[in-house]
Amino acid sequence: ELKVEQNPLFLSMQEGKNYTIYCNYSTTSDRLYWYRQDPGKSLESLFVLLSNGAVKQEGRLMASLDTKARLSTLHITAAVHDLSATYFCAVDIPPGTASKLTFGTGTRLQVTL
Amino acid sequence: GAVVSQHPSWVICKSGTSVKIECRSLDFQATTMFWYRQFPKQSLMLMATSNEGSKATYEQGVEKDKFLINHASLTLSTLTVTSAHPEDSSFYICSAPPTGWAEQYFGPGTRLTVT
Numbered sequence: 001e002l003k004v005e006q007n008p009l010f011l012s013m014q015e016g017k018n019y020t021i022y023c024n025y026s027t028t029s030d031r032l033y034w035y036r037q038d039p040g041k042s043l044e045s046l047f048v049l050l051s052n053g054a055v056k057q058e059g060r061l062m063a064s065l066d067t068k069a070r071l072s073t074l075h076i077t078a079a080v081h082d083l084s085a086t087y088f089c090a091v092d093i094p095p096g097t098a099s100k101l102t103f104g105t106g107t108r109l110q111v112t113l
Numbered sequence: 114g115a116v117v118s119q120h121p122s123w124v125i126c127k128s129g130t131s132v133k134i135e136c137r138s139l140d141f142q143a144t145t146m147f148w149y150r151q152f153p154k155q156s157l158m159l160m161a162t163s164n165e166g167s168k169a170t171y172e173q174g175v176e177k178d179k180f181l182i183n184h185a186s187l188t189l190s191t192l193t194v195t196s197a198h199p200e201d202s203s204f205y206i207c208s209a210p211p212t213g214w215a216e217q218y219f220g221p222g223t224r225l226t227v228t
Contacts, residue, residue: 040224041222042219100159101147101208101217106155
């Protein structure tokens with residue numbers, strides 16, 4: 001059974017600080033997704049990582065994938081309040097088109113002034 | 114980008130009644146759609162895979178007779194919660210990958226409250 005774990009589950013950080021969210025998964029996959037969810041809303045796609053060593057950046061967020069370690073990271077640089085949300089990673093097994101996703105536990109990020 | 118809509122966005126129903134939720138891909142065709150359920154402060158759990166023109170595939174522990182899924186066209190899948198009970202109250206989200214694509218697009222979700 002595929003397990004996807006994130007840590008931390010909750011993160012409170014000050015504006016301007018840097019931090020990393022980790023996503024570990026238990027089965028081989030070379031495709032990983034990161035999503036953002038605001039309270040009461042659905043998912044917003046942040047990154048699609050499709051191969052080992054993939055790195056993508058958008059604004060203050062950068063995601064990377066190490067398929068050998070079965071680890072993805074979401075790095076936050078100089079956090080701002082607008083980044084407060086819950087972040088999920090997800091893996092699709094088996095990798096391929098139209099595969100079902102298994103989501104991580106989620107990390108609730110709170111950025112304080 | 115690809116857009117997925119859901120209707121209704123929220124619904125309140127009485128215990129024992131049935132509720133239908135629609136998921137539509139607005140500008141692309143989707144052979145497969147997925148239905149997820151999310152309880153408060155929890156992650157998303159896949160309920161079932163909806164396949165156009167064939168039976169849905171349900172995840173372990175999901176009652177197929179309670180959660181009826183119909184994927185009648187390449188742009189529409191419906192989830193019917195039959196004989197709803199308060200424990201069915203949840204946020205239901207569908208997703209659809211354009212046929213042949215890896216990335217999935219999520220609908221805005223439907224919040225179901227059963228009283």
